[in-house]
Amino acid sequence: MLALRTSAVLAAAALAIAAAPVHAQDEKKEIEKYQKMLAEGSPVELFELQGEDLWKKPQGPKHASLEKCDLGMGPGVLKGAYAHLPRYFADTGRVMDLESRLVHCMVTLQGRDYKEATKRVFGNADKPSELEYLVAYVVGKSRGVRIAVSTRNPKEKAAYELGRQLFHYRAGPWDFSCGSCHGVAGKRIRMQSLPVLDKPSGARHTYATWPAYRVSNSQMKTFQWRLNDCYRQMRFPEPTFGSDATVALTMFLAVTANGERYAGPGTKR
Amino acid sequence: MKSKNVHVLLGGLAAALLAAQLAYADPTLLEVRAVMHRDFHARGQAVMSRVDQDDVQYLCTVTHNKPSAKQVKEMEADQLAMIRYPADGNYMGDWKRGAKIAASGKGMTWKEKPGQNRGGGCYNCHQLSPKQPSYGTIGPSLKHYAKVRPGVDGQKYVFAKIYDSKAFNLCTQMPRFGTSHSLTEQDIKDVTAYLLDPASPVNQ
Numbered sequence: 001m002l003a004l005r006t007s008a009v010l011a012a013a014a015l016a017i018a019a020a021p022v023h024a025q026d027e028k029k030e031i032e033k034y035q036k037m038l039a040e041g042s043p044v045e046l047f048e049l050q051g052e053d054l055w056k057k058p059q060g061p062k063h064a065s066l067e068k069c070d071l072g073m074g075p076g077v078l079k080g081a082y083a084h085l086p087r088y089f090a091d092t093g094r095v096m097d098l099e100s101r102l103v104h105c106m107v108t109l110q111g112r113d114y115k116e117a118t119k120r121v122f123g124n125a126d127k128p129s130e131l132e133y134l135v136a137y138v139v140g141k142s143r144g145v146r147i148a149v150s151t152r153n154p155k156e157k158a159a160y161e162l163g164r165q166l167f168h169y170r171a172g173p174w175d176f177s178c179g180s181c182h183g184v185a186g187k188r189i190r191m192q193s194l195p196v197l198d199k200p201s202g203a204r205h206t207y208a209t210w211p212a213y214r215v216s217n218s219q220m221k222t223f224q225w226r227l228n229d230c231y232r233q234m235r236f237p238e239p240t241f242g243s244d245a246t247v248a249l250t251m252f253l254a255v256t257a258n259g260e261r262y263a264g265p266g267t268k269r
Numbered sequence: 270m271k272s273k274n275v276h277v278l279l280g281g282l283a284a285a286l287l288a289a290q291l292a293y294a295d296p297t298l299l300e301v302r303a304v305m306h307r308d309f310h311a312r313g314q315a316v317m318s319r320v321d322q323d324d325v326q327y328l329c330t331v332t333h334n335k336p337s338a339k340q341v342k343e344m345e346a347d348q349l350a351m352i353r354y355p356a357d358g359n360y361m362g363d364w365k366r367g368a369k370i371a372a373s374g375k376g377m378t379w380k381e382k383p384g385q386n387r388g389g390g391c392y393n394c395h396q397l398s399p400k401q402p403s404y405g406t407i408g409p410s411l412k413h414y415a416k417v418r419p420g421v422d423g424q425k426y427v428f429a430k431i432y433d434s435k436a437f438n439l440c441t442q443m444p445r446f447g448t449s450h451s452l453t454e455q456d457i458k459d460v461t462a463y464l465l466d467p468a469s470p471v472n473q
Contacts, residue, residue, distance in 0.1 A: 158296075165301045168333070170326040172319045173377055173451055174444035175435070177330070181407070189393045189405040231309075235377045237319055238312040245308035 042267035044136060044213045047128070047220045051137025054130060060110030069105035071098070071138065082142035083262045086251045088153040095159040097250045099224045100242035102134055121241050122225050125218040132220040135211050135265075142262045147208060149254040156251065159244070163252025166245060167198055176234040178249075192269075200256055207257035209266030216269055223250055298322070298330060315379035329440035341439045348436035351448050352429050360424035360461050367463030368470070370456055371397055377451050387452055389431070389460055394443070397463070398470035407442060414464045415472045427461045 055066050071081035072089065086097040092104060099121070106117040123129035151157045170177040181189060182197040195202035211222045227246050231239050239246050296304070305320040325344060328336050336344075354360075373388025375381065391397060394407035397414075411417075418426055430437055432447030446452040452460070463469050 162296055162301065162304060165296055165298070166305075168330060169298070169301055169305075169322075170330045171322050173449040175326055175329075176442070176444075180442045184407070187405070187407045189407065190403045232315075232378050232380065235315065235319065237309040237315045237317050238379055239309050243308035245304050248304075 042213050042215070044140075044220070044265045044267060047133055047136035047213070047265065048140040049137075051133035051135070051140075054133050055137055060106065060112040062109065062111035064109045064111070066102070066105050066109060066134070068109060069102070071101055078138055078141040080142050080145040082139045083145040083147045084149060086156075086159065086247050086254060087150060088155050093155075094244070095153075095155050095247055095251060097223070097242070097247045098135060098138060099131055099222055100247060102131060102138070103242060118241055122222075122228070123219065128220055132211075132222055135222045136220055139211055139262070139264050143264070145262050147204075147254060147257050147260050147262055149251065149258055151251075151255060159248040159251040160255050162245070163248035163250070164198070166249050167252055172235040174235045176236075178230065178234075180234075197253055198256060200259070203253055203256040204260035207253050208260040208263045209268075211264055212266035212268045214268050220265065221268075298327065312379035314377070314381070314383045325435050325439060332440075334440035336439060345436050345439050348433050348439070348445075348448070349429075351445075352432045352436060353447065353454070354425070354428065355454055355458065360421075360428040360458060361466065362455055362458030362460075362462045364459065364462040364466040364469040367456075367459035367461070368398075370452065370460050371463050372401075377449075387456055389446060389452060389456070390444075391460065399473070400470055411464060411471065413472055415467060415469075418465065424461060424465055427464050428457055431457045431460055 058065050068075040070076075070089075070091075071078065072084055072087045073079075073081045082098055085101070086095050088095050089101070089104075094100075096104065103114065103117050106112045107114050120129050121131055123132050151160045167178045168183075170180070177183075179198065181187075181194050182202070184194075185196050185202070187194050195206040197203045197206060210226055211220065213220050224241055224246060227249055228239055228241075231237075302320060302322070306317060309317065309320060311317045322330065325348065328340060328344065332340075370387065370389045371391035373386065374390040374393050375386035375388040391411075392401060392404045394405040396404040396406075396410040396412050399412055414427075415423070417423075431452070433445045434441050434443035435445055435448075444451060447454070447457055464471055466472070
């Protein structure tokens, strides 16, 4: 209901903007106004609250909550945890992002089966996925914290380098890489401006406002979803959820965004 | 095609290296590709061979889209030889149908069936009709393009450019719609007409 009403208000705002004669100088101001309206009508807080309930709810064969989940700052420590992810975890010997770590906790703490826990990682407007709620809750606890993702561990450094290479890797029937759309400053696709994501100038703001609520389809979207849908549009095969490749690409973008104050969950058109 | 096989062979070696848990601080493209084969999966028409680079994709990736003049000359000639021109020598189709293909950004994804929703996505990157304000800027404006590319020479060029853009600008971000079988010959003729027909909104 809230999502519907928000969409209607924002659609009206978008129409008003589209109808107005847009002068080059005014364009940026209008877009900023639109983005402010987006943020004011956003239901991200509802997702955070429901995520908190899920975090504390005993589930799985072990009938345990996720309250002892270690996201890298110690069991149950949430404040600032997302601002330091992805990171190397000694208990798994892997570099993990938030989503893959949450699933790890579901498996280890709650005794759930990996397949069951990842059966529905992306939800829809009618029924968001469990992960979308949990992600909203956890990242909200890093709001205002500076992003500081480490590459000190050799595996973290390797993930960063792999992510950098993946970003520029051109393939598929349309010859695209991430850099095809996110590699040149001042360009846009249709009316959507495109941040240059391999440079701090573009990566910082964009990365710091993901995960995000998408007004156009009334859904909370995780970063794993963001990468998945980019690869769909690049006409590639599908990246496997939580795989090293997806974590590496996230690592590359996160490190490039280092120093920015985390400001999510964001709200996007 | 020959060199693609070489890449595949080397890809097998890279996979073996990965399996041996080799620490790689700076992975090569073949190692990157081996990671993609491990960490991506085929879905619908988006089969795994899509992550295997052909010569153009490989060269453009390793040179950061700045290959040497010699490489450009050789490989653009190879690409030019891939173009199949219409047997009837007629490059112009139906601009109204071309308008729909130009406006559609769909087709070729894992959510679509092969051949379904064939779009050129032209407006994603180019200005075309002056009446359509929603256009991208990754490619140049093609407004009033009949003036830029007049006559039958212009028609042949536009057909070929859409068919295989890499024949003219090796590391361009524009897809090769004919070579990749994303659009049919008729689709490409229709988009060519949308760009060059005097009655098309692009030239109004």
